[in-house]
Amino acid sequence: MTVTTLASANDVSTTFHHCRAALGDRVLRLQDEPLAILKGLYRLGALVVTTFADGARVSQSMRYPTLLDEEACLESRGEQCRLSQQLNLPLWHSVMAVLAPVADLPARSLLFFDRYRAPVQQMAVAPETGGLAFEELVCAMLHPDQRQLGAPPPRRDRRAASPAVAELERQWSQLDDDGFRDLMAGLGDRRQVLYQAVRDKFACPVRMETVPALLALAGQRRRAFTVCTGNNGVRLCLSAPWSPPRWQKGHCHLAHNGVLVSLDMGRVASVWRLRRPGPGRVVTALEGLDAQGRWLWTLSAGDDEDAWLALLADSLIREGAPGQRMA
Template sequence: MAILKGLYRLGSLVVTTFASGGRVSQSIRYPALTGSSPGLDCRGDQCRMRQELDVRQWRSVLAVLAPVADLPARSLLFFDDYGEPVQQMAVAPESGGLAFEELVCAMLHPDQQQLGCPLAVRAPHRPTGSLMDWERRWSQSDEDAFEELLRQVGDRRQVLYQAVRDKFACPVRSETVPSLLSLAAERATPLTVCTGNRGVRLCLSAPWSSPRWQQGQCHLAHNGTLISLDMGRVASVWRLRRPGPGRVLTALEALDSEGRWLWTLSSGGDEDAWLTLLGEALIQEGRPGALFA
């Protein structure tokens, strides 16, 4: 937390958030971090950023003073306890480099050789418990209760989605995604894109540019933010309906081949406009076979 608070005070940062389903690159001036539970909720004229950090998952950090390969100078690269990158933060060229070097000298451990530790190993997870009450719990769940439901299946979300009826979770064709993104850009309708990793969950709402496709990557841009979604990792796409404040909220969610979360598309603020877009773009398909007996 001390390193992050120091970084945020340096001014403009170029931040890359790594995710299983792609990455988000931002050139941004962060507000100061306060308190012990880091989270940001920033609003602009047409956009909004919500960022939640789980610093318990941030295990190590690499400081880069001079450029190495594709790592920029004056940057910090944070890793989780599986050795996977969480976020990379580089000081923007107009910010003072001396302040970054002072931060590194003050905050990083002087004896780096003593900080090595074996990486954790991902243990296989088998779902347990009955599926019979999942619909009831889904329909009554708030955000925390829904996350607890997912933890019970080891975050293999497809297990849960296949166990409930279509009015809760319905598989859709992958062609729905480019159709939806193109329609939203044509009509300048804001959308919310959520993605992240074990240490960062990032949700960005904006009227995104027309999707640009390059070697299986879908790129969306808005005012210094570039979201790159790796469509090659997407094994299934689901339309979800969940309880929200005063109404049922609808979203599209992409999962990988193990049924784990990659990213979510949802309303950028106007739920009715979002539902209209979704109704025109959505291509439904039959349910695949169950992941376990």
């Protein structure tokens, strides 16, 4: 498997400006109808779908399912793996079709951007796929203006006020999976400050070397675990017995059956152990944050919480306690 070094999803200018520079030649602007275009992807056969995220990149080989208007979650399950792809379609905005290679963008691919021109996902037709479905889709959805793309709107900070620590702990203890995820997403770049304020039974910092130790141990034992990452437009959670990690220039690559997850560890400024109530028991996860306190990724159990806790017990080192491992 070939692995390339990947840019951040925050590097809007690089990806977007590559497309704008080749507009009308190697790149065509499609209509601002991402849902309609997503619905047509099932006709393209095998796709290589790449999800852009701060601090991570996920590439998977798949056949896109038939998408309905009301569907915002794509689920697939294999013998040893599970994939959940939660789409926030109102934030998907513009689409580009790449006809010939542009920088690191492959030919015969569709590139989806959010309204701020940040890349969300890239759908590339697999080389072995024949037929004219890609060209037909591009022609059907071609935008009448192939000269300009327009400026993105200014970003507005619409953060809600931070909850008091006692209220945060109360919600933390009571919310289900979806509610807890929404609570964490609402914290934005305040996560680290609030994690530092709550009690250790909710969140505590761990040493950075915990992550490579955990990933290596999981690969050796062939234990499944879940990686969650994403951006404003899509959130991915993938559970599998991942390959032993492969390191390349600060990137950690995990593979399983056509899926490649690349974690940019250079963007990780802190790692936290989180605990919260789950169905019948307390569940534990590791979360990576960047230097601004923004979420990058979460590592958690696969289908076996006990096996995951055993991995944590043998690899997790708390900050300020050299050599001391804990579950």
